[in-house]
Amino acid sequence: MTNPLADERPGPLQGIVVADLSRILAGPYCTMLLADMGATVVKIESPDGDDTRRFAPPVHEGVATYYQSANRNKRSLVLDLADDGDLAIARDVIAQADVVVENFKAGGLRRFGLDYATLAVDRPDLVYASITGFGTGAGAHLAGYDLMVQALSGFMDTTGAQHGEPFRGGFALFDVLTGLHTAVGILAALRHRERTGLGQLVETNLLSAALSSMVNQTQAYAAAGHVPRRMGNQHPSLYPYEPFPTADLPLVIAVGNDAQFERLCAVIGRDDLATDPRFAAPQLRNAHRDALRPEIAAALADRGAAEWFDLLTGVGVPSAPIQTIEDGIRFAERIGLEPVGLAGDALPIVRNPLTFSHTPVDYPLAPPSLDEGGSELRERLSAVTREKTP
Incomplete structure (x- = not known):
């Protein structure tokens, strides 16, 4: 039976429906990757909307480019989970979903009955991905902001001039890497469900993703007890492996x-x-x-x-x-990588880096305005209810 919420789109995840209860970056980046690959993503937002809608400047046609960077190929559905009627709609969406992705504070959805333990009773086939900042134990109370993780993980202590101050990465590095890890976990869980019929809880947290992603630096401590320190642009194990001055640019x-x-x-x-x-x-x-x-x-x-x-x-x-981002995009264009595409035939976006020989990624939907798609989704859910009514 065709899922009433699923859009008819090409892609390796065609027919998969994702209920996206996440916001900011790690969760939305994860669900955008799934959406690029053909999944139908329903972005459930509070009446105030995703915080990144207000992360500006810069803006493009009045919309924060930060929000645009992680929300293409989705439909927005505004629901106030504290309202019984809206909560019922959220449950209806999840009832049709294959995957739930959320990054509420640990345990935050339990009071709405939207946590994994509650939902899995009736939906043992549900794949439920939960993203936190610092896990569900003693760090559960900590706010999961990327900058905090860059500081607490040791990343900033290894970034910057040897005798200078620590530096953050130039973007929310561990939000993105956590989103990638979560997407991999979801795909693995979907494969497991295909073989067994059973869903499962997939948990990720920013700190664990950070420690794993620092690969040789964290392994140096784990295996050899060596604590890496800031070395500017130099590499701890290779030389020459850094910028050098020339007659003009480094x-x-x-x-x-x-x-x-x-x-x-x-x-x-x-x-x-x-x-x-x-x-x-x-x-x-x-x-x-x-x-x-x-x-x-x-x-x-x-x-x-x-x-x-x-x-x-x-x-x-x-x-x-060493180039600017503008130079980097233009260089990618010169070597034929086509880094910029269009979402919804109008919004310039940086393309998904994946290519598939038979099921290419596509971008039919620009990042939705608040509740854009909500009316259509409500109508589809109403149609399901009418079909079930004798």
Whole structure:
């Protein structure tokens, strides 16, 4: 039987309905990824709407671009869960949904009967994803803001100049990574349901996602007891692996092995560095980086970053000029990646990075205005009720 809430869209998740009770970024980013892949996402909002509708500037045609960045391909349904009638509609939506995604404070939906334990009694097939800031135990009372996680996880302590102050990432890094982890968990749970008929609770939290996503930095402590510290733009295990000055813009050079180092030395006219016993192996280059850096910088001084980029990449030495976001998007366009698309045939958006050979992502819906789609969703739910009435 066709789900009455499901839109007829292409994509690998065609027919999947998601009740999205999340807001801000981690949850909405997760559900947007699912929506791009064909899922029908019903964004249930309070009468005030998602907070990110007011995260401005910048704006595009009066709408906060922050909100636009995580809410395409959804329909908005405004419900006040404290109102019995609206709560009943929310339950009707969930009754038709395959997946629920929420990021209320831990246990916050229990008083409405919309928590997993309550819903699973009648819906053992339901996939229910719950995102918190710090889990459901002793950290449950903490507000789940990305900046707090950047600070508490140790990320900020590893970011910034060696003798300077800690820095936050340039965007809500761990909100996005938590959203990605949640989407992976949902897909795995849907696959499990396909095999067994059973749904399950998928739980993620920003702090755990942060600690996992810092990979080599957190593993350094977990396995070796080593506490990473700020190193500016340098890498703790590789050298040269940082920006260098040129005749104009800074140029990142990222040497990962001896062969790349030898080619770097040849291109910059310093073959002698490759045979210098101080720099003959990765660990030696790490140990003598203070001696190696000025030699490389001096050799780069007579040409600009773009010219060095062409020369180095031409021989397989990873490098890149440091660009603005505008430059980054234009570079992606030049190499054929088509980074910008249109949602709803009008709103420019940054495209989903996934490509599928048979079920491509698409963007039929621009991020909805508050309750845009609400009337249609209510009518579809009413039709279900009429069908059930003898």
